Amino acid sequence: MSGARLELTANPRKTKAVRRLGPVDIAALRAAVLAIPEAIWDAENAAKPNKFEVLDTTRHIVFRFVDSPRDWRGSHDRPAWAAWRDRLEPVLAQAVRDYGYARGVFPRVMLARMPAGGVIHPHIDANPAAKWPHKIHVPLTTNRDVISFFGGAEHHFPVGEAVEVDNLGPHWVRNAGGTDRIHLIFEYFDADQPDPAWLAPLLSATS
Numbered sequence: 331m332s333g334a335r336l337e338l339t340a341n342p343r344k345t346k347a348v349r350r351l352g353p354v355d356i357a358a359l360r361a362a363v364l365a366i367p368e369a370i371w372d373a374e375n376a377a378k379p380n381k382f383e384v385l386d387t388t389r390h391i392v393f394r395f396v397d398s399p400r401d402w403r404g405s406h407d408r409p410a411w412a413a414w415r416d417r418l419e420p421v422l423a424q425a426v427r428d429y430g431y432a433r434g435v436f437p438r439v440m441l442a443r444m445p446a447g448g449v450i451h452p453h454i455d456a457n458p459a460a461k462w463p464h465k466i467h468v469p470l471t472t473n474r475d476v477i478s479f480f481g482g483a484e485h486h487f488p489v490g491e492a493v494e495v496d497n498l499g500p501h502w503v504r505n506a507g508g509t510d511r512i513h514l515i516f517e518y519f520d521a522d523q524p525d526p527a528w529l530a531p532l533l534s535a536t537s
Contacts, residue, residue: 336528336535340498341462343523347481351466351492354424356514359417360470360489363441363512366391371443374410380440387448393418394439394516399457400532402519405437418514425468425492426518433521437463444476444511449504452479455497458532463517465497470514473507487513 375389393411397404411418418439426434437459444450455465469489478485479502480495487493495501505511 336531338458338461338528338532339526341464341519341523341526343520344462344464344496344498345481345494346496346499347483348485348496349494351425351428351494353490354421354468354492356421356468356470356490359421359514362414362417363470378440379408382453383451385450388442388444388450390440390442392438392440394436396437396459399459400536401529402437402459402462402517403435403521403525405435411439421468421514422516422518425466425516426464429464429518429520431518431520431522435463435519435521437517437519439514439516441470442513442515444503444505446505446508446510448511450502452500452502454500458529460497460517462526463519464494466492466494466516466518468492468514469511471510471512473505473509473511475507476503476505476511478503 371389371391374391378390378392379395380390380392391410392408393414394405394407396402397406422436467487469487469491472487472489474486476486478487481499
């Protein structure tokens with residue numbers, strides 16, 4: 331690379347604000363999520379791979395995750411995936427139907443539970459593996475005082491409606507209501523889309 335700084339440009343297919351993907355049938359998944367014992371939430375959160383200070387008190391159950399923060403193409407199932415796969419896959423498939431990818435991949439899949447009064451502090455998803463996949467939310471529970479900031483504007487995402495968000499610009503969430511907010515959050519990319527020109531030099535420089 332002769333000392334040149336590599337510019338990690340974003341996937342041009344990603345939204346730069348929010349993209350409404352429409353309603354999704356979450357009934358079975360939502361019922362199962364609401365039945366998860368507190369002890370399971372605590373144990374899964376303690377073992378999660380995405381431990382970032384900006385997430386504050388938001389707890390997660392992570393089903394799939396990337397092998398490396400530099401490369402979205404490699405990912406793995408975590409222990410909870412096997413038990414939840416049959417409930418998750420129909421929701422994932424409905425949420426991404428409009429993309430039309432013949433070989434779509436879900437490198438990261440998780441539940442995120444923000445308590446009443448919780449915040450996710452302003453940040454961007456800075457790791458290279460976040461540059462390429464679409465970042466999608468499906469709210470399972472919320473309240474009218476949950477506000478998210480994406481694409482330079484505040485939004486309220488209703489239960490059961492999938493939305494792609496801009497994770498590469500500054501974003502934050504606050505739950506000023508009296509109930510938890512639980513979202514299914516996942517990433518999605520087209521395995522047939524050519525890799526960006528910067529990926530191979532990035533990986534060779536760090537190998």
